[in-house]
Amino acid sequence: MTYHVAPAGRTFRRAAAVGAGLVALALAGCGTDTSKTEGTTIAMGVVKGMTAKLSPKKAAGPATVPDPESLAASAMASFKGPLILAQIEKAGLLTALGETGRNGAVRTYATSNEQTLVLRNGLLTATRGLGDDLMSAKTDAAAGLILRRQAGTVDRVYRYLDGEGIERPLPMACSVTTGPAKSFDFAGRHYDTLQLDESCKATSTTLTVSNSYWVTADGTVALSRQWIGPALGHVTIQLVRP
Amino acid sequence: MRGQKIAGIGLTSVAALGAWVAYAEPTLTPSPGTFGLPGLVDMPTAESNPEGIITASVFRFAGAMRITATFQVTDRLTGAFRYSRVPRIFTNGSALYDRSFDVQYRLLDEKDWRPAVAIGLRDFIGTGVYSGEYIVASKTVTPRLRATAGLGWGRLGSHGDIGSPFGSRPTLDIGEGGKANTDQFFRGPVSPFFGLAWAATDKLTLKAEYSTDGYDRETAAGTFSRDSSVNLGFEYRFNKSASLTGYYLYGTEVGLQFNLTVDPRRAPAPSGLETAPLPVRPRPSPSADPAAWATDWTADPEVHSGVQTALAKALAKDGQVLESMALSATRVEVRVRNQKYLAQPQAVGRVARALTRAVPPSVETFVITSMANGMPTSSVTLQRSDIERLESEGSVEILRTAEFTDPMTGPDTGLVPTPGTYPRFVWSLSPYGEASVFDPDDPLRADFGVQLAGRYEFAPGLILSGSIRKKIVGNLDDSTRVSDSTVYHVRSDLVEYQRQGDAGIHDLTLAWYARPAPNLYSRVSVGLLERMYGGVSGELLWKPVDSRLALGAEVNYVKQRDFDTMFSFRDYDVATGHVSAYYDFGKGFLGQVDVGRYLLGDWGATFTLDREFANGWKVGAYATFTDLSEQDFGEGSFDKGVRLTIPVSWTTGKPSTNKVSTVIKPLNRDGGARLDVDGRLYETIRSTHQGDMQIQWGRFWR
Numbered sequence: 034m035t036y037h038v039a040p041a042g043r044t045f046r047r048a049a050a051v052g053a054g055l056v057a058l059a060l061a062g063c064g065t066d067t068s069k070t071e072g073t074t075i076a077m078g079v080v081k082g083m084t085a086k087l088s089p090k091k092a093a094g095p096a097t098v099p100d101p102e103s104l105a106a107s108a109m110a111s112f113k114g115p116l117i118l119a120q121i122e123k124a125g126l127l128t129a130l131g132e133t134g135r136n137g138a139v140r141t142y143a144t145s146n147e148q149t150l151v152l153r154n155g156l157l158t159a160t161r162g163l164g165d166d167l168m169s170a171k172t173d174a175a176a177g178l179i180l181r182r183q184a185g186t187v188d189r190v191y192r193y194l195d196g197e198g199i200e201r202p203l204p205m206a207c208s209v210t211t212g213p214a215k216s217f218d219f220a221g222r223h224y225d226t227l228q229l230d231e232s233c234k235a236t237s238t239t240l241t242v243s244n245s246y247w248v249t250a251d252g253t254v255a256l257s258r259q260w261i262g263p264a265l266g267h268v269t270i271q272l273v274r275p
Numbered sequence: 276m277r278g279q280k281i282a283g284i285g286l287t288s289v290a291a292l293g294a295w296v297a298y299a300e301p302t303l304t305p306s307p308g309t310f311g312l313p314g315l316v317d318m319p320t321a322e323s324n325p326e327g328i329i330t331a332s333v334f335r336f337a338g339a340m341r342i343t344a345t346f347q348v349t350d351r352l353t354g355a356f357r358y359s360r361v362p363r364i365f366t367n368g369s370a371l372y373d374r375s376f377d378v379q380y381r382l383l384d385e386k387d388w389r390p391a392v393a394i395g396l397r398d399f400i401g402t403g404v405y406s407g408e409y410i411v412a413s414k415t416v417t418p419r420l421r422a423t424a425g426l427g428w429g430r431l432g433s434h435g436d437i438g439s440p441f442g443s444r445p446t447l448d449i450g451e452g453g454k455a456n457t458d459q460f461f462r463g464p465v466s467p468f469f470g471l472a473w474a475a476t477d478k479l480t481l482k483a484e485y486s487t488d489g490y491d492r493e494t495a496a497g498t499f500s501r502d503s504s505v506n507l508g509f510e511y512r513f514n515k516s517a518s519l520t521g522y523y524l525y526g527t528e529v530g531l532q533f534n535l536t537v538d539p540r541r542a543p544a545p546s547g548l549e550t551a552p553l554p555v556r557p558r559p560s561p562s563a564d565p566a567a568w569a570t571d572w573t574a575d576p577e578v579h580s581g582v583q584t585a586l587a588k589a590l591a592k593d594g595q596v597l598e599s600m601a602l603s604a605t606r607v608e609v610r611v612r613n614q615k616y617l618a619q620p621q622a623v624g625r626v627a628r629a630l631t632r633a634v635p636p637s638v639e640t641f642v643i644t645s646m647a648n649g650m651p652t653s654s655v656t657l658q659r660s661d662i663e664r665l666e667s668e669g670s671v672e673i674l675r676t677a678e679f680t681d682p683m684t685g686p687d688t689g690l691v692p693t694p695g696t697y698p699r700f701v702w703s704l705s706p707y708g709e710a711s712v713f714d715p716d717d718p719l720r721a722d723f724g725v726q727l728a729g730r731y732e733f734a735p736g737l738i739l740s741g742s743i744r745k746k747i748v749g750n751l752d753d754s755t756r757v758s759d760s761t762v763y764h765v766r767s768d769l770v771e772y773q774r775q776g777d778a779g780i781h782d783l784t785l786a787w788y789a790r791p792a793p794n795l796y797s798r799v800s801v802g803l804l805e806r807m808y809g810g811v812s813g814e815l816l817w818k819p820v821d822s823r824l825a826l827g828a829e830v831n832y833v834k835q836r837d838f839d840t841m842f843s844f845r846d847y848d849v850a851t852g853h854v855s856a857y858y859d860f861g862k863g864f865l866g867q868v869d870v871g872r873y874l875l876g877d878w879g880a881t882f883t884l885d886r887e888f889a890n891g892w893k894v895g896a897y898a899t900f901t902d903l904s905e906q907d908f909g910e911g912s913f914d915k916g917v918r919l920t921i922p923v924s925w926t927t928g929k930p931s932t933n934k935v936s937t938v939i940k941p942l943n944r945d946g947g948a949r950l951d952v953d954g955r956l957y958e959t960i961r962s963t964h965q966g967d968m969q970i971q972w973g974r975f976w977r
Contacts, residue, residue, distance in 0.1 A: 066728065068933055071931055136556075136557050148551055163547070165546060168669075194973050194974065198546065
C-alpha cells in the first residue's frame, strides 16, 4: 500500500507512505518546491481548524460592524475608480470593491483579497474566488425589464460548477414586479428609486430564489439584494461611485 | 478539430444540477451490512449506492473482523475489497487473515410492482472463506419499509437449504488462492433468505433478517455459537458520511460496525478558494483609436522583450511560468508551465486573459502551449475577439472556438526563451510517512521522518532530481517477517530496505524529456531510479493531441540496489520493459494494457481500469498475469490491487496540482513486479491533451 503526496502524474512508491500531512504535527516543511511542501501547509491548516473547533467558542464575526458610510468614504479616498460596497449575507462581512475591469456592459469589481463580483448593468453575472462561485449568468432578459422599471416575466440562466467541476446551467423562470418608491442618500449621492422584485423558480427543481433591485429613472441599480447561488446565498450590493 | 467532441460538455444535464441544488435525503437510504455492501445484516439486498460513492466499514464481533472498502463503479455495478480476520479456524488454533473481493450487479430497477433485482458474488477471488453467490430482490413496501428476499449459494446456502438445483459444489482447490472460484459459482445447496429494513427516523434504520449463513467453520472451531437464524441490527447515521451499526447476531453475539461514506463529487471545502482571474481587457475599436492598432511596433525589438517580461511577471504571480514567447503583428504564442491549477483549462484561461492585457491590439491570434517537464504537449489556439466576446458566457461557447493542436506541427515562429527561466532549482524539506498494513503480526506499522528533495533543471526537459530520507520515529524495523518467496526476491525484501536503508538515498536520477517528432514523446532516465533499483530507463509514447488512444514502449536495464539504499548494488540485474496501450473509453473510464517482461524476468501483461472523475478523483483496479507459475508466485497466485487518487485541491478548495495516491495490494510478492520509475510519459502529458481538457473545460473562465 502506498500513500504519497506527489505532483500530478507521479507514479506510486512501492511501500506505503502515510500522508506526510499527519507527521506535520511535529515538522514544518520548507523549501522552494511548493509541490512538496504543500502537504505540510495543508496539515497545519487542518490542525489549526480542528483546534479552533475544539477550543471554546469565541464570539463570531468582528466586534464592531463597520458603518457603510464611513467604509464608503474611506474607500473613495483610497480608490479613484468606480466603487461598490457588498455584503454576502452568510459571511456577514461588509466590503468595498473597486472596479478592475470593464468589458462592454460588464464590470468586474475586486476586493483587496482579489475576490471579484461581476455585474452587467448592475445585475450580478459572476463571482470569483469566493468558493462555489457563480460562473456566469444570462441576465439580458431580466435586465430588459428591471432597468426600465417594468413588471413582467422573463427567463434567466445561472451557471455553476458541479461537484466534479463540470459546468451546469440552472435555468429559471422569473417574474418581475414593481414595489414601492424609495429615496435615499448614500456616499454623497441622492437616489430616487423604485423597488423591483424578481422572483425566480428553477425549471427543473422546486428551488425558488428572489432578487430585489432599487433602480433610478435612468436605469441605474443603486442598491440590490441578489442571489449568488446555492452555496453562497444572497449578496447586498450598494453603489458607491458609478 | 474545431468544435469536435464537445458533446460531453455541451449537453450538460440540468437534472444533475437539480439534484445537487436541492439535495433531499430519501427516506430509506441503502444501509451497509456486515460485508460493507448495502445489505441487511449478513444477508445482501438488491440496493446500490449512488454511482461513484466510496464506502469504508469496520465490523467486529466474536473475535472476528471485516474491514471493507466498496466502490460504486457504475450505477449498477458495485465492487468491494475486504481484509478480514476469522479467529482460530485453523487446526493449530491460529486465525485466518484473508483478503477478499466482492462484486454485485443490479439487474433490474424497482418499478411499479417489480422489485429491484441484483446478482452478486462474495469473496470470488482468494481463499474463499466467505465465498457465496446470491440473487436477491428488494422492494419498497412503504416509503420507510423495504423488504428483501433472495437465494444464496455457497456460504449463503450453508443453512436451511432446499436442494442443489445446479449440481453439487466441488470442493475448493485453494492452491495458492487468488483465483476466481468459477467452478463453484451457483453450485451446491441453495437457501432462501429474507429480511426487512425500516427507517424509524431519518437517522435511524432498523433491520431484521433470516440468515442462511451456517457459520460452519467458526462453529466447528468453537469460536462461535449459532443458536438462531434471526439477526437484528440498527444503523444510526451521524451525518452524511459517518454512521454506526450495531447487531444482535445468531442469538448469541453482539457486533459493532463503523461506516464511512465518501462522495468524490461532494468536496469538504468549497471549490475555488483562490484569487480571481484578471479580467479581460478589451481593445479600443479600430475606428475610435486607429493608432492603437498600428503594427509599426514590430520593428522595435524592445516591445517583444517588454511584453514578455511583463507577462512573465503576471503569470508568475498566478503560479505559472512563461517559458518562451513568440510575438508577431497578428499572432502570439506563449509556452507556459502550469504549477498551480489541477485543471489545465483553468491555467490556459488565465493565460488568455493575461494576454488580453499584455499584447498590442493588432495581435488577434493567441496560441497557448502547455508545457510538461520541458516538453510542449498541446497548443490551444483562441481568437482574441472571441475571448473578449465570450468572457461572461458559458464555457462551452469559448470551447467551440478553441482549436487543439500538437505544438510540433505548428510553424516555427521564433520562440524567445524567457530570460532567467533556466537553469532552475527548487528544493524542499518535508516530512514523510511510510506504513505497512496487512501484516498479520501487526496489522499496522509505520515510520515517520524527514525527506530532503531537490530538482535542478539545466534546460527544458533536462532534469536532475533526487531525495534523501531519514527516519525519526517508527516501528517498521520491528517486523520479523521474512519473505517466503521461493523465487528471487525482486520486491519482497521490502522489510530489509526499511530496516537497513535508514538515512538512504530514495532516488537520484537524471532525466531527459523530449519531443522527437509530432505525436511522439520520449524520456530517458539514468541513475537510482527508485528505492530498490538503479539503472537506465527509456520510454517512447505516441499520443496525438485529440486521440483517445495512446501507445507506448518502455525498456529498462536495471540492477537491484543494496538494502542500505546508498550507491551500491546487489548481484541481480535484469532487462525489463513493456509495450503499453492506453485508451480513454469516455464517461471517465480509462483502460491500460502493458505487455512485457517484469523484474523477475517473467513475461506477461498488466490490465488496469480506472474511473477518473473530472475533479481528479481516481479509483482503479489492476491485475498482472505472467508466466510465473502459481506455486512460484506463492500466496495470491498473481499480482492484483486497487488504487485511489485524491486531488489535494478537492480537500482544501484551494488550487493545487498535487494528488495523494495510494495502492492497496493484498500482497507484495515478486511475480509481475514492475519498475517504479518516475515521470512516465502518459500521465505526464494527458491532462494537457484535448480529451482531459474538454472534460475540465468548465474551469476555463475561473
